[in-house]
Amino acid sequence: MESKSFEVKSNPELWEKLGMDVARFSAMPPMITAAYQKIFLSQKDRPKAMAYFDEMVSEVHSGRIEELVKAKEEGHPVIGTFCVYVPEEIVLAGDGICVGLCGGSQGSIADAEKILPRNICPMVKSAFGFKAGRICPYFQVVDFVYGETTCDAKKKTWEILDQYVPTHVMEIPQMKRERDKALWVEEVKDFKKAVEKITGKEITLESLQQATRKMNAKRMALQRLNALRHHNPSPISGRDMLLIQQIAFYDEPQRFTQKVDLLCDELEYRIRNKVSVAPASAPRILISGTPMALPNWKLHNIVESAGAVVVNEESCIGTRYYKDTIEDGTATMDDLLGRLTDRYMKIDCSCFTPNEDRIDQVIREYRESGAQGIIDYCLQFCHTYNIEAVKLRQACEKQGIPFMAIESDYSPEDVGQLQTRVEAFLEQIQG
Ligand code: SF4
Numbered sequence: 001m002e003s004k005s006f007e008v009k010s011n012p013e014l015w016e017k018l019g020m021d022v023a024r025f026s027a028m029p030p031m032i033t034a035a036y037q038k039i040f041l042s043q044k045d046r047p048k049a050m051a052y053f054d055e056m057v058s059e060v061h062s063g064r065i066e067e068l069v070k071a072k073e074e075g076h077p078v079i080g081t082f083c084v085y086v087p088e089e090i091v092l093a094g095d096g097i098c099v100g101l102c103g104g105s106q107g108s109i110a111d112a113e114k115i116l117p118r119n120i121c122p123m124v125k126s127a128f129g130f131k132a133g134r135i136c137p138y139f140q141v142v143d144f145v146y147g148e149t150t151c152d153a154k155k156k157t158w159e160i161l162d163q164y165v166p167t168h169v170m171e172i173p174q175m176k177r178e179r180d181k182a183l184w185v186e187e188v189k190d191f192k193k194a195v196e197k198i199t200g201k202e203i204t205l206e207s208l209q210q211a212t213r214k215m216n217a218k219r220m221a222l223q224r225l226n227a228l229r230h231h232n233p234s235p236i237s238g239r240d241m242l243l244i245q246q247i248a249f250y251d252e253p254q255r256f257t258q259k260v261d262l263l264c265d266e267l268e269y270r271i272r273n274k275v276s277v278a279p280a281s282a283p284r285i286l287i288s289g290t291p292m293a294l295p296n297w298k299l300h301n302i303v304e305s306a307g308a309v310v311v312n313e314e315s316c317i318g319t320r321y322y323k324d325t326i327e328d329g330t331a332t333m334d335d336l337l338g339r340l341t342d343r344y345m346k347i348d349c350s351c352f353t354p355n356e357d358r359i360d361q362v363i364r365e366y367r368e369s370g371a372q373g374i375i376d377y378c379l380q381f382c383h384t385y386n387i388e389a390v391k392l393r394q395a396c397e398k399q400g401i402p403f404m405a406i407e408s409d410y411s412p413e414d415v416g417q418l419q420t421r422v423e424a425f426l427e428q429i430q431g
């Protein structure tokens with residue numbers, strides 16, 4: 001797409017109907033337009049199939065919201081979530097729509113800080129601030145939200161969020177012993193019952209199988225895309241990959257899967273014809289750690305503006321969302337729920353202890369992606385990822401893998417300092 005013709009569209013009438021603070025929110029689309037033009041549309045040799053994802057950004061506050069409003073009118077409830085542990089398959093099987101509501105914007109932090117303490121993770125503050133300030137159309141459109149108990153900041157915030165929008169909470173175990181798995185199965189069954197109650201529709205074996213296939217297809221398309229981007233030289237930038245993985249949380253799953261597959265076809269063509277976004281000599285970086293919710297593009301922009309390519313995101317907005325699928329085939333409802341819970345228990349969030357699987361997974365992805373260094377990204381005040389970085393560093397040192405840990409937030413204040421650190425790290429990698 002031509003940079004000049006790109007625009008994040010506005011729809012004040014729709015926002016008004018959704019009870020938003022229209023005057024304040026009107027400043028958001030022009031801000032995202034400017035950032036998107038600078039960070040994404042200035043890139044050279046982008047795959048043509050990125051046009052669809054540009055369009056999704058252009059429609060993020062208008063066309064996609066209109067689709068969700070229409071779906072609600074047709075009897076499909078919209079459920080907001082904050083964590084990849086909340087099983088989307090069950091929402092789909094109940095004829096509902098799942099949207100990710102994690103916040104990645106500095107713009108809503110001040111709204112949250114009027115109510116919540118300042119010294120908590122910016123993702124929680126950003127998400128809460130969107131609702132408190134009525135400045136996110138997704139938050140306004142959801143019928144209710146489903147939080148979880150992964151970390152302290154989240155689980156206590158849900159108690160306050162419930163005063164603004166009906167907020168249910170799933171208990172996610174913190175360990176992976178048999179008794180923890182048994183608790184998780186019960187939580188999933190309760191979640192199924194809650195979705196059935198809200199949608200007024202029984203989730204049958206057939207509807208759950210269909211939803212499982214739909215989500216498996218989506219996750220497999222993302223796996224295929226991630227494997228293709230590992231090629232050296234990279235056929236797609238890390239910035240574009242991050243964007244696609246962010247859009248995965250608000251787009252319609254079937255359409256999204258088709259578009260990802262089309263992009264994969266183009267990347268295969270590019271690989272055959274040696275079309276890339278950076279030379280093969282460009283340093284290759286894996287980013288691990290806390291998820292980067294839309295529109296958090298800060299670190300990818302810094303790394304790629306310094307001449308490197310991000311070749312993998314070990315993150316929930318990354319491989320943790322799609323590395324595992326649910327085994328298909330003949331099953332009873334109990335079998336299928338068992339397979340579903342097994343799949344979800346493989347998510348190696350740092351809220352678990354012990355969590356050696358994640359350390360192994362990061363190293364595995366480092367090797368598979370052909371990365372030359374790991375930058376571990378942690379949001380300020382996220383204790384679990386921050387402390388787990390110690391073990392990751394130890395594992396990297398043992399295996400001679402260049403490693404750097406950074407802690408940041410959504411403000412632009414540390415950009416200069418991060419640029420200097422990233423450049424020094426890239427020099428170290430290149431020897
Ligand atoms: S990092 Fe943990 S808490 Fe956050 S989305 Fe992933 S699994 Fe959920």
Ligand code: SF4
Pocket residue numbers: 121122123124150151152153154290291379381382383384385
């Ligand atoms: S980044 Fe860390 S502190 Fe923030 S919501 Fe996720 S797990 Fe909690």
